Amino acid sequence: MTPPLGVILAGGRATRMGGGDKGLLPLGSGTILGHVIARLEPQVDDLALNANGDPFRFSDFGLPVLADSVGGHVGPLAGVLAGLDWAAGLGATHVVSAAADTPFFPGDLVPQLQSAAEDQGTPIVLARTADGRHPTFGLWPVALKDHLRQSLNAGVRKVLAWTDIHGTGYADFPAGRIDPFFNVNTPEDLATANAFLEPAP
Numbered sequence: 001m002t003p004p005l006g007v008i009l010a011g012g013r014a015t016r017m018g019g020g021d022k023g024l025l026p027l028g029s030g031t032i033l034g035h036v037i038a039r040l041e042p043q044v045d046d047l048a049l050n051a052n053g054d055p056f057r058f059s060d061f062g063l064p065v066l067a068d069s070v071g072g073h074v075g076p077l078a079g080v081l082a083g084l085d086w087a088a089g090l091g092a093t094h095v096v097s098a099a100a101d102t103p104f105f106p107g108d109l110v111p112q113l114q115s116a117a118e119d120q121g122t123p124i125v126l127a128r129t130a131d132g133r134h135p136t137f138g139l140w141p142v143a144l145k146d147h148l149r150q151s152l153n154a155g156v157r158k159v160l161a162w163t164d165i166h167g168t169g170y171a172d173f174p175a176g177r178i179d180p181f182f183n184v185n186t187p188e189d190l191a192t193a194n195a196f197l198e199p200a201p
Contacts, residue, residue, distance in 0.1 A: 001114045005092045006044035007083030008036055009076050009136055010051040010100035011068055021057065022184055023100035028197045032184055035103035037061060043110035044096060048086055050079035051100075070152045076136050077152055077159055084145035092142060099136040102183040103193060112171040113139040122169035127181065129173050134181045135159035 010023050010033065023033030033049075041047050048064040052073070055065035066086050068078040076097070083095040096110050106112065109127065116125045117139055124144075127137035136159070144166065156162050173180055178196050183189070 003045045004094035004096045005087045006040045006047040006096050008049045008098050008100050009079040011079045032103050033100050036100055040098050050082045075157050080140055081148050084142050088142050095140045097138050104178050104180055106173050106180050116169045116171040120169035122167045124163050124166055125169040128170040
């Protein structure tokens with residue numbers, strides 16, 4: 001399988017952080033989004049950011065910014081669709097998604113998702129740990145974009161409700177010192193993330 005394109009999902013409204021863009025919050029010497037980009041960019045052929053509103057606020061990152069084509073802040077599936085539409089225009093067959101508020105996801109996310117797709121023969125593969133499934137981290141075929149659009153327009157909102165229709169494979173990731181899919185939802189989570197950057201004792 002050739003390397004997919006990547007899309008970082010940053011369309012959430014961050015209500016538990018008081019609104020705004022969680023990805024732009026400081027983490028270490030950079031931002032949360034900067035850490036996400038640094039992890040995903042080497043694993044994909046090209047990378048875009050899914051976000052709504054004024055794209056200029058992300059101009060420092062030099063990435064294309066893809067707005068949801070389905071209005072109303074309907075959730076991460078709209079971001080996946082934006083990524084699939086973008087990938088289709090570039091002639092790509094697959095997209096890997098990652099959440100913009102999860103700075104420690106595995107450095108081998110993409111090859112593990114691809115390997116699981118080949119081994120399990122499923123069109124969609126999601127990341128999974130002992131704590132459960134992580135539906136914003138997945139491998140998505142461009143061929144399903146039209147069905148996803150129809151499903152969103154019909155009112156489907158939950159990622160797993162849609163993926164289960166098509167059959168879903170899973171790539172299992174171990175938890176180390178840091179939960180690889182730890183995401184920043186609150187100010188306390190941000191403090192924890194900064195502590196994670198400190199060397200282990």
